[in-house]
Amino acid sequence: FAGGVESLDYEVIENYAYREEQAQRGKFWVPYYIVLKWVFSLLIGVGTGLAAIFINLAVENFSGWKYAATFAIIQHSYFVGFVVYIIFNLVLVFSSVYIVTHFAPAAAGSGIPEIKGVDTHGILLFRTLVGKIFGSIGSVGGGLALGKEGPLVHTGACIASLLGQGGSAKYHLSSRWVRIFESDRDRRDLVTCGCAAGVAAAFRAPVGGVLFALEEVTSWWRSHLMWRVFFTSAVVAVVVRSAMNWCKSGKCGHFGSGGFIIWDISGGQEDYSYQELLPMAIIGVIGGLLGALFNQLTLYITKWRRTYLHKKGKRVKFYCSKDNEYNDLATIFFNTQDDAIRNLFSAKTFHEYSAQSLITFLVMFYSLAVVTFGTAVPAGQFVPGIMIGSTYGRLVGMFVVKFYKKLNVEEGTYALLGAASFLGGSMRMTVSLCVIMVEITNNLKLLPLIMLVLLISKAVGDFFNEGLYEVQAQLRGIPLLDSRPKQVMRNMSAKDACKNQKVVSLPRVSRIVDIISVLRTNKHNGFPVVDRGQNGESLVIGLILRSHLLVLLQSKVDFQNSPFPCGPGILNRHNTSDFVKPASSKGKSIDDIHLTEDELGLYLDLAPFLNPSPYVVPEDMSLAKVYNLFRQLGLRHIFVVPRPSRVVGLITRQDLLLED
Amino acid sequence: FAGGVESLDYEVIENYAYREEQAQRGKFWVPYYIVLKWVFSLLIGVGTGLAAIFINLAVENFSGWKYAATFAIIQHSYFVGFVVYIIFNLVLVFSSVYIVTHFAPAAAGSGIPEIKGVDTHGILLFRTLVGKIFGSIGSVGGGLALGKEGPLVHTGACIASLLGQGGSAKYHLSSRWVRIFESDRDRRDLVTCGCAAGVAAAFRAPVGGVLFALEEVTSWWRSHLMWRVFFTSAVVAVVVRSAMNWCKSGKCGHFGSGGFIIWDISGGQEDYSYQELLPMAIIGVIGGLLGALFNQLTLYITKWRRTYLHKKGKRVKFYCSKDNEYNDLATIFFNTQDDAIRNLFSAKTFHEYSAQSLITFLVMFYSLAVVTFGTAVPAGQFVPGIMIGSTYGRLVGMFVVKFYKKLNVEEGTYALLGAASFLGGSMRMTVSLCVIMVEITNNLKLLPLIMLVLLISKAVGDFFNEGLYEVQAQLRGIPLLDSRPKQVMRNMSAKDACKNQKVVSLPRVSRIVDIISVLRTNKHNGFPVVDRGQNGESLVIGLILRSHLLVLLQSKVDFQNSPFPCGPGILNRHNTSDFVKPASSKGKSIDDIHLTEDELGLYLDLAPFLNPSPYVVPEDMSLAKVYNLFRQLGLRHIFVVPRPSRVVGLITRQDLLLED
Ligand SMILES: Nc1ncnc2c1ncn2[C@@H]1O[C@H](COP(=O)(O)OP(=O)(O)OP(=O)(O)O)[C@@H](O)[C@H]1O
Ligand SMILES: Nc1ncnc2c1ncn2[C@@H]1O[C@H](COP(=O)(O)OP(=O)(O)OP(=O)(O)O)[C@@H](O)[C@H]1O
Ligand SMILES: [Mg+2]
Ligand SMILES: [Mg+2]
Incomplete structure (x- = not known):
C-alpha cells in the first residue's frame, strides 16, 4: 500500500489489560460512557455547524468585498477593476494553496475518499482541520470550480476524531x-457522525447526511448508531438554521440570504406526463456518459500530472499548476456558484437562457472542473457536478418545451434532473444522493423522477468505470474493499489466498532480540503467538499486534530474566490506554526503539498482551465467505487454521438469548 | 421456542451440489440473476402498490356505502339506522375474523414482529397474503381502532416471498x-424490499419505507441492497400516485380524495420560538410514559386473555373476544380515522376542539386501542398511535396557545409532535419514524422538533420496558436477537454458552438407522460431521442440516452398501434445488420418512452434502464477540472448537484486494 495507510481494526482486543479494566469499572462507567457518546454527538453537530457557518460567512463576505471593490474601481477604469479582481482571487487561492502545501498537506482534495474505511496517516489531525477550513475559504472564495461539501465532510470527520481521542495531544488540548x-470502533462511530454532520451542514439535508454516512462511510452499520448519527445531523440543522435566522437581521455582513446551498423549488412542477419520461431517460443516459467520462478524464489528468510535474520537484507542482493555470479562467465565470445554480433551477422562467450560452458554459465549465480536479486545494465535487448537470438538464428541458409544446413543462425541473444524473453518473451514490437532491430542492414529489434518472445514469456509468471516489481512492493508494466479494473468490479457498505465505509467528516467551529482528525483517502488523500445550503439542494462543509490541519494547517494564511464563498477578503495569492507537496512524516505528545489549538478552512473556481470540477460518472455507466475514465485522487479521479435531459445542440462536 | 419458529440461515452452504451448479453456470447466469432481482423488485413494488390501492378502495367504498345507507335510513328512524350501521360493521369485522380463523391464522395481528428476522411457520404463504388483504379490509372497514400499515407491510413481505420462491407451489402458480x-439470503433480501414497499404504500413515504426496512426488518444490511429497496419503494410511490390521479376523475367510487394517509401540513407552522421547546419536551415525556404504559397494558391483557380464554377452547377465543367486546364500542367513534387525524393535524384552526372532548376521546380511544390490540384481525398500530398521540398533542398545544399568548403557535404542529411522541414511546423506532412523520406531513422544517420529541419519548420509554414489537415478539415466542450483545456476555466465553452440551455428531459414513435415531432423539437442526484423518486422528469435516438429511433419507438414491466413503463422480443425483427450503419453514419431518428394514441397514456418505466450512470460533472467545459474529452475518450455527495447533496463513486486507 501507499505509505501511511493502515486498516482500521474493529475487533476488541480482549487482552489482560482490557479484562482488568472491564472488571475494575465502576457502576457508573456504562452510564458515563453512554452520556459522553451523546454529548460528543451533540458537540460534533454543533462544531460542524459552526464550521459550516464560518466558512460560508467568510466566503460570502470575501465575495462581497471583492465585488464591491471591483465595481467601485470599474467606474473609473475597466482594466484596473479587472486587475484588482484577478489579484483578489489570486491572493485567496494562493493563500489556500499555501496553507495546504506548507501547513496541512492532508487537507488537499475532497477528503471523502480518505475517510472511506481505512486510516490514512494525518488525515484527521488538528492541523488538517484548520487547514481544511481556511483552505476551503480561500479556494471557494477565490472562485475556483469547486464546492465546499467535500471539505465540510472532512471537517466534520476531523472534529469527531479529535473529540474521540479527547482533544489534540500535540497542542495540549486534551483531558x-x-x-x-x-477502540477503532468507538472512534469510527464518531467519525461516521462527523461525516453525516458535514453533509447535513453543506446541504442542510439531515436525512441525506445520515444516508450518506450509511452508504459511503461506514462498512459496519448498526441501527443504534443510525440514531446517533441522525441526532448529530439534526443538531447541525438546528445550528445552521439559528445562525441563518440571526443573520437575517443583517449582523453578518454580506451573509444571510443565500449562504447555504438550498434551492427551494417546491413551488415548481408538480406533475409530469408520461411523454416526458423519454427526455428524462435521455438525461439519465447523458449523465451516465458525461459522468463516466469525467471520472476517466480526471484519472488520466491526475496520472499525467503526477508523472509530468513530479520532475519539477514537489513544491513547484502546486504553485504553477494552480495560479497560472486556472485563475484567469476562473475569473471569467461568475463568482457565487450557489446563485448560478439557483438561477438554473429556477421554476417558472422560460427561455431565461439561450441554448448557445448554455452550451458554451457547459463545455468551458466541464473542462475547468476536470482540470481543477485533484489539485492541492480543498475541493468538493458536488457543486461543480450540479452546475454541469443542471446546464445540460436545462438544455434538454428547452428542447422539450419546444417539441411538446402543450405540456406544462418546467425547465427548472429538468435542470434538477440533469444535476442528479451527472452526480449519479460520476459518484454512483444512490439513495443518499436522491435524498439530498430532494432535501435541497424541498420537493418530495420529484423523488420518483430523480430516482429514475439516477438508476439510468448509474447503470450507464457502471458500464464504463468505477465511481469517482473509488477512482480517486485507487489513485491515492487507498485500499477500499468493495461491499461484495469478487466473482473469482467463490472458487478460491482461504488457503489459496495465502498460499505462498511463510507465516511469521512468535513463541509465547520470546527473547527481545528475536522480537526486534522479527519486527525489522518484515512489515507485517500482526503476528500469531504459539505456545506448547500440556502434552507438548503446539497451540496458537493469540495474535499480537506490531503496535502493541512496540509499546512493550519501549516501556521495558515487562522484560524478564527467565525464559518461562511469568506468573499471574504481576500485571498491573499497563492499562488499556497505553495501547491506544495515537492520533495519527503512523505511531511508533521500530527505529524509535533503543535498547542496550543487556536488554536485548532479556525475555518478554507475550501472553497477557495478546488478543487471545482472533477470528479464525478453516483453511478450505471459500474466500467469498472469508471476505464477508472480514468486511462485515471490520476485521484486520484473520487466521487461516487447519480443520478442527473436535467440536466442543454448538452455538445457536437459543444460546444467545440469555436473560440479562 | 414456540412451535414453527426457525432461524434463518444467511450462510451459503457450499456443498458438492452447490459447487457443481456454480461450475455449470453459463455466461449468462449472472446477468440473468441480476436482471431478475431487479424485475422482482419492480414486481414487488407494483404488487404492493396495487394491494394498497385495492385495500384502500375497498375500505373507502365500504365506508361510503355504510354512511350512505345509514343516513338514508336515519331520516326515517334513528334507531333503525343505528342498528343497520352496527350490523354493517359487525358483518365486516366478522368476515375478517372468519377469514383469519378459518383460512389464514397467520394473518392475525400486525405481522411486523413475525417478519423481524426469523422464519415463522406459515407467515409468508399465499393464503396468508389473501387472508391479510381481505382481513384488513374487513377490520379497518368495520371501524375497529386499528390501521392498515402493519398488514400492508406483511402483504408486501408475502408478495416478495412468493416471488422469491417462484410462485406458490401449492396452487400450481410456479415456474x-x-x-x-x-438461499435464505436472497429471499430475505426480497422480503426486505417487500416490507419497505409496504411502509411506502401505507404512508406514501418511500424514504421512510427504506429506513423502516433498514431499522426494523433486516439484520444484515449491505449498501447495494439499499438501492434495490429504494427502487421498490419508489415504484410503489409511482403506482399509488398514478392510481390516485386516475381516481380523481371519479372512476373509483368513493375513493380518491383522502384514500391514503397523508396530512399535508406544509402550509403550517414554519417557525418555533425557544419558549416552545419546554411544552414540546413535555409532550415527549408524556409520549414516553403513555407509550410504555401501552406496551405494559397490552402485555398484561394478552397474557390474561391467553390464560383465561384458553379454557374455552381455541376457536371461541376469536369469536367472542371480537364481536361482543369491541364493535359496539367502536361504532361510537367516527369511521374514517384518516379524516379524523387530518382534522387533528390541521393548521390554522384554533379552538376547533374543546379540551373536554379531546380528553374524553383520548381516554376512550386509548382504552379501546389497548383492548383491540392482539386480537385475531389483521391490525396496524400506527394509526391508533397517531390518533392517541395527536389528541394529547393538541391538548398541550391548546394550553400553549393559552399561556404564551403572543406566539405564533399552531395546534396542528403540536398534534403532530404528540403523534410522534406516542409512536416513539411505544414502538421505539427512531430514524424511520422520524422520516415517516416528515413525509406524511410533507414538511421538512419540522424535522428537528420531531427528533427532539422522539429522543425524549424513546429515552423515557426505554426506562420502563421494551418496544412494542419486541414485547409482542416475546409474547409470541419469536426469538429476536437484540442488535447489541448483553453486558454479561462480555465476561462469558463461547465455551460457557454451551457448557452442559453433549454435542450430537455424525460420522462421515453413517448407517441409516443411526441417522434416523439421531434425528428422532433430539430436535437439533444441525449436526457436526466427523471423519478420521490420514493418521487416524479425528477431524471435523462440516455441518449437516437436519433438513438436508431428511431430503436425503426421503430420496434414498444415495444409500450405499459399503461403509466406506463413496468415490467421486457419482454425485450428479442432486442439484441444489432439491435442498431448497420449502415455502413454509415447517418442511419435512422425521415422521414423514418411511424406510424398510433393508434400507435401514444401508449406509450414507454425508461428505458431498454437508457444509464443509461452517464458521468456527475458538472456545475462549468472549461471547460478546461470538454474538456480533452471529448477528452480523446472520448465522444459524457456530462451532466452538479447541484452539488451533498452527496457523496456515494470515488474511489481511491486502489479500482480499484481488483484481477480478
Ligand atoms: N505474521 C505474518 N506472517 C506472514 N504473512 C503475514 C503476516 N502478517 C501479514 N502477512 C501478510 O503480509 C501481507 C501484508 O501484511 P500487513 O500486515 O502489512 O497487512 P496489510 O494488508 O498491509 O494491512 P494493514 O497493514 O493495514 O494492517 C499480507 O498479504 C498478509 O497476508
Ligand atoms: N448437534 C448438536 N449437539 C448438541 N447440541 C446442539 C446441537 N445442535 C444444537 N444444539 C443445542 O440445542 C439447542 C437448540 O438447538 P436448535 O438446533 O433447535 O437451534 P435453535 O437455537 O432452536 O435454532 P433453530 O432451531 O431456529 O435453528 C441449542 O442450545 C443448541 O446449542
Ligand atoms: Mg500494511
Ligand atoms: Mg430450534
Missing part, C-alpha cells in the same frame, strides 16, 4: 476525562 | 425459470 473512546 | 433465489 483524561474524555479519553474513553479507545 | 422453473424464476426459481433461482434459493
